[in-house]
Amino acid sequence: MRVKICGITSIEDAILAVEAGADALGLVFYPPSPRNVTLEQAAEIARAVSPFVVLTGLFVDAHPEQVEGVLAQVPLNLLQFHGDENAPYCRQFHRPYIKALRMKPELNPVEAMAAFPDARGILLDAYRKGVPGGTGDTFDWQRVPQDSGRQIILAGGLTPENVAGAIDTARPQAVDVSGGVERSPGRKDAARVRAFIRAARARLAEPLVQN
Numbered sequence: 001m002r003v004k005i006c007g008i009t010s011i012e013d014a015i016l017a018v019e020a021g022a023d024a025l026g027l028v029f030y031p032p033s034p035r036n037v038t039l040e041q042a043a044e045i046a047r048a049v050s051p052f053v054v055l056t057g058l059f060v061d062a063h064p065e066q067v068e069g070v071l072a073q074v075p076l077n078l079l080q081f082h083g084d085e086n087a088p089y090c091r092q093f094h095r096p097y098i099k100a101l102r103m104k105p106e107l108n109p110v111e112a113m114a115a116f117p118d119a120r121g122i123l124l125d126a127y128r129k130g131v132p133g134g135t136g137d138t139f140d141w142q143r144v145p146q147d148s149g150r151q152i153i154l155a156g157g158l159t160p161e162n163v164a165g166a167i168d169t170a171r172p173q174a175v176d177v178s179g180g181v182e183r184s185p186g187r188k189d190a191a192r193v194r195a196f197i198r199a200a201r202a203r204l205a206e207p208l209v210q211n
């Protein structure tokens with residue numbers, strides 16, 4: 001089971017997450033978020049972590065110039081688009097990307113993910129009107145499509161306490177967490193980060209079925 005710890009705002013939290021076993025770290029470039037990082041913070045964090053950790057930049061309906069500006073200064077390995085971006089928008093940066101889909105009750109995730117055939121993964125998050133993500137809300141994990149042939153990253157309100165059950169129900173390839181491992185917005189809690197990764201790793205990742 002792969003684990004991404006999102007909303008890293010300091011070198012200290014980056015090192016904590018990597019030492020606890022995180023596969024990927026998320027840096028939020030979305031000013032309204034309490035986890036937003038400046039270019040300087042992001043570049044410092046990037047310098048502090050192993051090149052073998054996937055450094056992910058999260059954007060929400062950002063102007064392409066903003067994304068290009070970050071890419072010019074921060075060596076991101078992966079882009080995460082968490083707004084209403086379409087596939088042509090996502091692929092214009094010529095970088096690997098994952099696309100977040102927010103699980104509105106009327107959303108058909110199989111249809112929605114088909115619109116992003118080149119996405120490296122599809123992140124499924126809870127839907128809350130007016131808030132693009134990082135809500136701490138869960139959604140009905142039974143709605144996660146099985147055997148989609150896609151790398152599914154489960155997100156939304158995951159915690160050390162619920163992640164094992166979430167994995168057993170949703171059977172994703174990876175999990176992503178932000179608020180559930182914080183002590184305050186933007187600050188990670190060491191014990192919760194370790195407990196989350198331990199609980200997730202105790203579960204096997206679902207093998208990918210190629211369609």
Ligand SMILES: O=C(O)c1ccccc1N[C@@H]1O[C@H](COP(=O)(O)O)[C@@H](O)[C@H]1O
Nearest residue numbers: 006033133134136155156157177178179
């Ligand atoms: O973390 C944020 O502040 C954020 C802001 C805007 C869009 C997405 C954001 N975070 C992502 O939201 C999900 C769920 O977060 P949580 O675990 O429920 O707090 C996760 O993918 C974060 O990467």
